[in-house]
Amino acid sequence: MQPMLEQGPAQLVIANRTESRASELVSRFAGAGNARLEYAAFAALAGRRFDLVINATSASLAGEAMALPEG
Secondary structure, eight states: OHHHHHTOOSEEEEEESSHHHHHHHHHHHTTSSSSEEEEEEGGGGTTOOOSOOOOOSGGGGGTOOOOOOOO
C-alpha cells in the first residue's frame, strides 16, 4: 500500500469482507501519506463509485472476481 500512497491520491478506501480487517490495514498505514484513508466492508460499498479498483484479494490469483455489491 505504501507505493500507492506515495503517488499522492486524495483518498484511498480499503475494503475487506470484514470491516475489522480493513480497519487494521488503515491503522497500519495511517500517517504514511496525505491521502484520506477510509475502511469499509465490501457490503458497505454498494452505491459508491471509484476511479480505480485494485483486486488485491486471494481471488485475483485465480483470476476470480471480487465479492463486490452490484453496481
